[in-house]
Amino acid sequence: MSADDSQEPTGRMSAADRRSQVLAAAVQAFAAGGYHGTSTDAVARQAGVSQPYVVRMFGTKLELFLEVFDHAVARIHDAFAGVAAQDGFDVATEDGVAQLGEAYTDLVADQALLQVMMHGFSAGSVPEIAAHARTGMARISATLRSTGLDDDSVRDFIAHGMLLNVMLAMRSPEHLGADPDLDALTVCTFGEALPGPAEV
Amino acid sequence: MSADDSQEPTGRMSAADRRSQVLAAAVQAFAAGGYHGTSTDAVARQAGVSQPYVVRMFGTKLELFLEVFDHAVARIHDAFAGVAAQDGFDVATEDGVAQLGEAYTDLVADQALLQVMMHGFSAGSVPEIAAHARTGMARISATLRSTGLDDDSVRDFIAHGMLLNVMLAMRSPEHLGADPDLDALTVCTFGEALPGPAEV
DNA sequence: AGCGTAAGTAATCGACTGATAACCTGTCAA
DNA sequence: TTGACAGGTTATCAGTCGATTACTTACGCT
Numbered sequence: 001m002s003a004d005d006s007q008e009p010t011g012r013m014s015a016a017d018r019r020s021q022v023l024a025a026a027v028q029a030f031a032a033g034g035y036h037g038t039s040t041d042a043v044a045r046q047a048g049v050s051q052p053y054v055v056r057m058f059g060t061k062l063e064l065f066l067e068v069f070d071h072a073v074a075r076i077h078d079a080f081a082g083v084a085a086q087d088g089f090d091v092a093t094e095d096g097v098a099q100l101g102e103a104y105t106d107l108v109a110d111q112a113l114l115q116v117m118m119h120g121f122s123a124g125s126v127p128e129i130a131a132h133a134r135t136g137m138a139r140i141s142a143t144l145r146s147t148g149l150d151d152d153s154v155r156d157f158i159a160h161g162m163l164l165n166v167m168l169a170m171r172s173p174e175h176l177g178a179d180p181d182l183d184a185l186t187v188c189t190f191g192e193a194l195p196g197p198a199e200v
Numbered sequence: 201m202s203a204d205d206s207q208e209p210t211g212r213m214s215a216a217d218r219r220s221q222v223l224a225a226a227v228q229a230f231a232a233g234g235y236h237g238t239s240t241d242a243v244a245r246q247a248g249v250s251q252p253y254v255v256r257m258f259g260t261k262l263e264l265f266l267e268v269f270d271h272a273v274a275r276i277h278d279a280f281a282g283v284a285a286q287d288g289f290d291v292a293t294e295d296g297v298a299q300l301g302e303a304y305t306d307l308v309a310d311q312a313l314l315q316v317m318m319h320g321f322s323a324g325s326v327p328e329i330a331a332h333a334r335t336g337m338a339r340i341s342a343t344l345r346s347t348g349l350d351d352d353s354v355r356d357f358i359a360h361g362m363l364l365n366v367m368l369a370m371r372s373p374e375h376l377g378a379d380p381d382l383d384a385l386t387v388c389t390f391g392e393a394l395p396g397p398a399e400v
Numbered sequence: 401a402g403c404g405t406a407a408g409t410a411a412t413c414g415a416c417t418g419a420t421a422a423c424c425t426g427t428c429a430a
Numbered sequence: 431t432t433g434a435c436a437g438g439t440t441a442t443c444a445g446t447c448g449a450t451t452a453c454t455t456a457c458g459c460t
Contacts, residue, residue, distance in 0.1 A: 012407060012456060033325045036236035039447060050409050055449060115324075122322050124315075124369040125233045133370040138382035145381070151388045155363065156356070158385070162366050163359035169324040170333040181345070182338035185358070188351045212426065212437060239417060250439055255419060 019057060022047040026054075026068045031112035034119035035065050035129060066132055069120040072113040073136035077143055079103045084147040091148040097157070100147070104161055105190070111168055118165040163189055219257060222247040226254075226268045231312035234319035235265050235329060266332055269320040272313045273336035277343055279303045284347040291348040297357070300347070304361055305390070311368055318365040363389055 013021070025047035029038050040061050044051040058064035083089060083103045090096050107114055120136070123129040137158075144154045167173070172186045173194050187194070213221070225247035229238050240261050244251040258264035283289060283303045290296050307314055320336070323329040337358075344354045367373070372386045373394050387394070 015407075018407080034234070034236065034322070036234065037323075037325055040449090041447075051447090052410085052449075052451095053408055056408095061448065118322055121366045122234070122318055122369045123237075124371055125237055130370050134372060134375060134379065134382055137367075137370065137372075137385065138379045141385045142381040145384070151384050155385060155388045156360075159359040159363035159389075160356075162362040163355065166321045166362050167337075169322045170330050170337065171324055172334060172337075175334060179334065179338045181342040182334055184345070184351055185337065185341045185355060188355045189359075215437070218437080240419090241417075251417090252419075252421095252440085253438060256438095261418065 018049070022049060022054060022057060023068065023071065026064055027072065027112050027116055030065060030068050030119060031115035035062075035123045035126065040064070062126070062128060065120075066128060068116055069129070069132055070136070072116040072120070073132075073140065075113055076104075076107060076117060077136075077140050079107060080140065080143050080147070084143070089147070096147075097149075097153070100144070100157065101160075104164070108164070108168065108190070114165050114168060118162075118169055121162075160189075218249070222249060222254060222257060223268065223271065226264055227272065227312050227316055230265060230268050230319060231315035235262075235323045235326065240264070262326070262328060265320075266328060268316055269329070269332055270336070272316040272320070273332075273340065275313055276304075276307060276317060277336075277340050279307060280340065280343050280347070284343070289347070296347075297349075297353070300344070300357065301360075304364070308364070308368065308390075314365050314368060318362075318369055321362075360389075 022043070026043045029043045029046045032038065033042065040054050041051040043064070044054045047054070054064070055061065058067065080100060080103055083099050084091075086099070089099065091100070117136070120129055121133045124133070141154050141158060144157060145151070149157065167186060167189050172182060173190065176183055176186060176194075222243070226243045229243045229246045232238065233242065240254050241251040243264070244254045247254070254264070255261065258267065280300060280303055283299050284291075286299070289299065291300070317336070320329055321333045324333070341354050341358060344357060345351070349357065367386060367389050372382060373390065376383055376386060376394075
């Protein structure tokens with residue numbers, strides 16, 4: 001858990017490659033601690049590079065976070081757009097909404113993206129982050145709307161996603177069995193898509 | 201915005217009074233910045249006392265936050281319990297759910313409580329906070345369940361609340377008109393209960 | 401070969417944060 | 431009056447963080 005998760009050949013790399021590697025590391029780091037709770041040094045250690053290098057690559061911790069956040073939002077957005085573009089997709093069928101829901105619960109497998117998005121959404125005290133959050137939320141809701149869902153359904157869908165994010169953030173799935181009341185909410189939120197007791 | 205919002209007689213007070221005053225200030229401060237993003241000094245300034253006094257009163261920044269969080273959850277919990285205890289309350293009627301919804305949107309008037317709750321819910325990287333978050337969420341969902349709502353309705357209700365929290369956190373209501381896509385989601389989330397352009 | 405540039409680090413700084421210690425002071429009981 | 435305790439502050443510290451500077455080293459090109 002200390003350094004260089006996933007990437008081992010820490011030898012020299014092209015700037016572009018290194019950049020995306022650090023970005024991936026930053027996703028993991030920020031997913032855990034949020035903007036304020038994550039140091040650039042934590043990101044650096046996760047990526048296996050030095051701390052000054054991280055800030056020099058992105059200019060500022062804030063710019064780094066915004067890039068990480070935008071990346072997460074884009075990936076989530078793409079997941080929905082991908083489903084909507086599938087042959088025979090029809091949101092009018094109950095199967096249609098189910099497919100969209102699956103797209104989201106699939107993202108649970110890559111918890112970090114959802115957590116980063118969540119942290120961006122709730123970091124309203126940093127104006128730039130709040131601005132990106134509004135743009136990201138607008139983009140996602142527009143895409144859902146464009147699949148044919150009406151406004152209320154879009155709202156309900158996103159609302160359910162937010163609950164899912166929150167339940168993940170508070171580690172509910174990992175604590176199944178500890179509290180019957182929470183268990184009920186957990187299973188009924190995640191359905192059968194409960195993430196395993198896997199990684200952090 | 202610098203010191204001693206609301207309370208002016210900053211002269212000597214009983215320990216209990218001062219404690220609840222600082223607690224109220226801490227709610228405002230943590231609501232804005234979350235756990236990591238708020239310093240004990242910010243809380244102290246908001247309360248009009250010195251920073252060391254704040255930490256001595258609560259022992260630790262973490263203990264202070266947990267107390268603030270529990271307080272927020274308790275107030276929100278009470279709001280629902282209060283509605284459920286009203287004469288003639290019946291969740292089977294569509295008026296019943298509407299009443300519960302109103303109870304929540306009423307809380308929007310005191311945004312700080314919701315924001316503190318939200319921050320607690322997403323501060324999963326601090327184990328103690330996550331534990332309190334799970335307990336709080338369990339308590340709230342149990343109370344909703346006890347009004348007669350079935351599990352799915354409880355989930356939907358809480359999900360809607362989470363979306364509301366998130367939209368507040370990203371200052372959506374204050375930015376109405378800037379983005380049509382976000383506007384649609386905003387008005388359809390808040391209904392007619394849109395908070396005015398009032399305080400921070 | 402050898403040099404220039406891009407990749408990357410070590411050293412360090414100033415600001416801030418949470419916490420501790422030591423001190424001050426108003427109020428109330430005897 | 432006086433003394434003691436509760437309420438509250440100033441001074442200060444050690445650790446952490448984001449950022450800057452200056453230095454080093456590997457690779458590609460002629």
